[in-house]
Amino acid sequence: MRPVADRVERLTELVMLLLDAPATSFEDMVAGGLYPDTGESSRRAFERDKASLKDIGVPLQTMWDDTAHGTARYSIRAEDWFLDLDLDAAERLALHLAAAAVHLDADWDERALVHLGGDPGQPIPVIADLPALDALPLLYDAMRRRALVGFSYRGRPRTLAPHGVFYRNGHWYLTADEVGTVKVFRIDRIEGDVEIGPADAYDLPTDVDPTAALPADPLQMGDADEITARVAVDGVLAPRVRRLPSVTVVEEHDDGGIVVELPVRNRGAFRSWVLGLRHHAVVEGPAELRGQVLDWLRAIAGVA
Amino acid sequence: MARPSAEERLGRLLLMVPWIVERGGADIDEIAARFDIPAATVLRELSTAQCYEIPPYGPDSTLGIVVIDGRVEVEPGALLDKPLRLGPQAGFGLLAAGRAALAALGDDEGVLASALDKLETALGDRVPLEVELARPEVTDDLEAAVAARQRLEIDYYGAARDEVTTRRIDPVSIVHHGGDWFVHAWCHRAGAARTFRIDRIEALRPTGETFAPLDLPGEIHDIGPAHDAPDVVVRLPADARWAAESYPVRKVEEHPDGRLDVTFGLQSDVFLDRLLLRVGPEAEVLAPPELRDVGRRAAARVLAGYGVGV
Numbered sequence: 001m002r003p004v005a006d007r008v009e010r011l012t013e014l015v016m017l018l019l020d021a022p023a024t025s026f027e028d029m030v031a032g033g034l035y036p037d038t039g040e041s042s043r044r045a046f047e048r049d050k051a052s053l054k055d056i057g058v059p060l061q062t063m064w065d066d067t068a069h070g071t072a073r074y075s076i077r078a079e080d081w082f083l084d085l086d087l088d089a090a091e092r093l094a095l096h097l098a099a100a101a102v103h104l105d106a107d108w109d110e111r112a113l114v115h116l117g118g119d120p121g122q123p124i125p126v127i128a129d130l131p132a133l134d135a136l137p138l139l140y141d142a143m144r145r146r147a148l149v150g151f152s153y154r155g156r157p158r159t160l161a162p163h164g165v166f167y168r169n170g171h172w173y174l175t176a177d178e179v180g181t182v183k184v185f186r187i188d189r190i191e192g193d194v195e196i197g198p199a200d201a202y203d204l205p206t207d208v209d210p211t212a213a214l215p216a217d218p219l220q221m222g223d224a225d226e227i228t229a230r231v232a233v234d235g236v237l238a239p240r241v242r243r244l245p246s247v248t249v250v251e252e253h254d255d256g257g258i259v260v261e262l263p264v265r266n267r268g269a270f271r272s273w274v275l276g277l278r279h280h281a282v283v284e285g286p287a288e289l290r291g292q293v294l295d296w297l298r299a300i301a302g303v304a
Numbered sequence: 305m306a307r308p309s310a311e312e313r314l315g316r317l318l319l320m321v322p323w324i325v326e327r328g329g330a331d332i333d334e335i336a337a338r339f340d341i342p343a344a345t346v347l348r349e350l351s352t353a354q355c356y357e358i359p360p361y362g363p364d365s366t367l368g369i370v371v372i373d374g375r376v377e378v379e380p381g382a383l384l385d386k387p388l389r390l391g392p393q394a395g396f397g398l399l400a401a402g403r404a405a406l407a408a409l410g411d412d413e414g415v416l417a418s419a420l421d422k423l424e425t426a427l428g429d430r431v432p433l434e435v436e437l438a439r440p441e442v443t444d445d446l447e448a449a450v451a452a453r454q455r456l457e458i459d460y461y462g463a464a465r466d467e468v469t470t471r472r473i474d475p476v477s478i479v480h481h482g483g484d485w486f487v488h489a490w491c492h493r494a495g496a497a498r499t500f501r502i503d504r505i506e507a508l509r510p511t512g513e514t515f516a517p518l519d520l521p522g523e524i525h526d527i528g529p530a531h532d533a534p535d536v537v538v539r540l541p542a543d544a545r546w547a548a549e550s551y552p553v554r555k556v557e558e559h560p561d562g563r564l565d566v567t568f569g570l571q572s573d574v575f576l577d578r579l580l581l582r583v584g585p586e587a588e589v590l591a592p593p594e595l596r597d598v599g600r601r602a603a604a605r606v607l608a609g610y611g612v613g614v
Contacts, residue, residue: 007310009356012317016367016383017358032359056315057391082386085426091419098405098416099398108397114319114338115387115394117326128404128437128480132397141392143431164432167404170483175432188549210432236468239506240461243441275581278466278574278602282609294610299585300603301614 010034011049015058015076023063023073050074083115092116100124106132130167133187135194139165139174146204148197149176151190158185161202164210175210177202184214217246218269219262229264229274230284233257237280259284271296316341317353321367321384329377350376395427403435408480437480440503446487450475455513459506464572468506469493474515478502490518497521533569536576536595540564541586547579565590577602 017032018024026046029035035042053060059080065071087095095116099109103126135151142149143162150159160176165187167173172187215221233241235256242249242258251259264270271293274281283290308316320339324330335350336343354369368382378385390398402420409416424430449456456475461468473489480486484501491498497520535554540547542562555567570576580587580599589596604614 006352008313008317009352011310011314012353012356012367013358015314015318016356016365019383052311052314056311056318057389058318059389078386081389083389083426085387085422087419087422090415091422094414094416094419095398095402095423098402101408102401102404104397104401106393106397108393109401110397112390112394112398114323115390117323117387125477126479127408129482130400130404130435136400137392137396140396140431140433144427144429146429164434166432166434166436167400168436168483170481204429204431208432209434211434211436236466237461239459239468240504243503272582275606276578278577278581279605279609290610294607294612296584297581297603297607297610298612300581301600301607303607303612303614 010045011052014049015053018060018074018076019078019081021075023061023065023075025065025071025073027071085116087116097124101127103129104132105130108132108137131170131172131188133172135187135190136165136172138194138196139187142194142196143204145196145199146202147199148201150195150197152192153185153190155191159197160185161204163204163208166210168211168214168216173210173214175208175213182213219246219264219266219273221269222266224265224267226263226265227286227288228261229270229286229289230259230261231274232259232282232284233277234280237277241277241281264289267292313349317349318384318388320346320350321353321369321378321382322387324376325378325382325385326387329375332371332374332376335376347371347374390427395423396433399423399427399433400435403433404437404480407435407437408439437485440485440505442505442508443478443485443502445508446475446478446502446505449510450478450487453514453517455511455515457509457511458500459508460500461504461506463501463504464574466574472511473498473500474518476518476520488520490515490520530569530571533571534592535567536570536592537565537567537590538579538583539588539590540566540583544583544587547583551575551579570595573598581606 013032013034014029017029017034026035026043027038029046030038030042035046050060059076061075061077061080063073063075065073096113099113101124102109139149139162143164148159148161150157152158158178160174160178162174162176163182164175165172166175174185174187176183176185220226230250231241235253238256238258241247241260244262247260247262249258250261253259267289270289274283274293275296283293316339320335323338324335332343332346332350335346339346350369351371353367354371357366359365364381366382367384368379370377370379399420402416402423406416406420446456448454453474455472457470457472459468459470471494472492473487474492475487475489477488478485479488484503486499487502487505488497488499490496540563542564545564548556548564548566551568553566553568557565559565568575568579576589576595576598580589581602587599589598607614
């Protein structure tokens with residue numbers, strides 16, 4: 001037996017000793033030469049090493065041996081630690097290409113590729129650019145473990161059972177159950193830290209579609225009654241407006257202008273959309289919507 | 305550079321050994337490039353690690369690392385011969401990138417889809433993770449033109465000038481960014497590289513011409529106001545925080561009552577008109593002074609369309 005002086009050597013040999021081996025006690029480790037004796041300072045070094053292994057994600061298991069006066073025994077189970085991912089060469093390459101073609105604002109996917117081995121070969125152009133928010137992997141991991149999550153949102157503390165995450169129109173969203181109601185939260189608007197509760201705290205509904213809780217059309221958000229807006233659009237913006245999935249062109253004019261109808265629930269979103277078209281669009285009806293837009297414009301213009 | 309901690313060195317070693325196993329051995333230089341550390345460090349770490357051993361101190365009690373003449377092999381059946389599980393960040397990152405690539409490229413039945421299926425299974429309980437990258441109709445035609453280096457003629461609505469122009473472009477790349485699709489191209493009308501938002505292309509026609517490979521200046525990610533665009537400072541009411549999140553901003557100062565003083569790069573007069581009309585009467589231009597009246601004038605122009613004089 002020789003003393004282990006270097007900390008990296010000791011940590012590595014601790015991993016080697018515990019990996020897929022029978023549960024091992026601290027005394028066994030001393031006998032194996034990892035620690036000089038069973039004294040207090042050696043035990044403190046072992047506690048520090050355990051914390052280090054936990055920090056780098058080594059799944060150290062602790063068991064209590066009742067037949068030996070409650071002695072703690074430790075092991076690292078191979079099934080907890082190794083990635084059982086039976087990719088063929090084409091699948092591995094596809095993941096490499098996907099990670100190279102999609103740019104996240106963090107090196108998360110790059111790190112994953114080191115685990116997978118292989119490389120994409122030639123550099124390939126980026127096809128999509130996605131924000132990487134710190135909360136995303138936390139929420140994703142909490143969902144995998146069926147753990148409730150807590151955070152502040154719009155100034156109010158929330159406790160939620162997450163149902164899924166999705167990316168749409170440049171933003172990441174969390175779909176989650178809050179006291180029996182399924183709601184959608186924009187993840188970049190989470191205020192402060194995300195807290196994760198204990199595992200197995202709820203059941204994830206089967207076949208859940210996290211995107212279904214948020215209408216793709218902002219004009220359809222909310223519970224207000226649906227009304228049909230009628231909007232005249234001039235020839236400059238008519239080509240853009242007629243392509244929107246929710247509009248129906250009801251009139252075509254010789255100058256290229258059109259009149260469209262579209263369903264509206266969210267009056268505020270409608271006003272924002274139609275004023276984004278500036279002087280190229282005029283709300284013809286119904287009177288409720290036209291009146292709201294006119295009042296808004298008069299207030300900005302400072303006229304009665 | 306700070307000396308890496310024992311934990312960082314161990315974490316790196318635990319990744320490095322299975323990576324070498326998967327490749328069937330690797331040169332020191334290859335390992336150095338992959339892990340972004342000097343070759344001398346790789347050699348030192350692996351040479352040291354090949355001496356690590358545990359009881360009963362036989363050939364099966366080591367990491368099986370063999371370093372000879374600048375090459376590293378790991379003996380079959382060694383302790384760390386398989387890749388390690390992905391942590392939450394790596395797992396989420398790879399799955400999100402894969403889902404985004406699937407959404408961008410289509411092909412739900414292909415090799416990438418089956419790789420993602422296996423990845424999700426390996427990560428444990430499946431969790432809904434969706435990426436939507438809705439592609440405007442003409443994106444397929446643009447992709448084909450990029451691949452074949454076909455010169456196109458487009459009718460394009462330029463939001464900054466609020467006009468539709470016809471341009472000949474040589475498209476070189478396409479990217480999804482911030483919820484929109486863009487094409488980067490050489491624009492013959494501008495005589496310069498330009499990035500066009502694809503949903504603003506009103507019509508697209510092949511010219512029948514092709515172009516030579518181009519190495520365009522500028523990044524497709526340079527989307528938003530030019531660096532030399534002047535500042536405009538707008539005070540937004542608390543309920544218009546969305547405006548600071550929707551447009552590129554240079555500076556945000558929050559007041560105790562929730563109002564925000566936001567500095568935008570002034571892309572164009574049209575941008576400011578649209579912002580002030582959408583945010584409403586509570587918005588106020590603080591600087592420069594000559595723009596304080598922009599919102600009122602924009603509202604007056606729209607009101608004229610309703611037959612209301614100001």
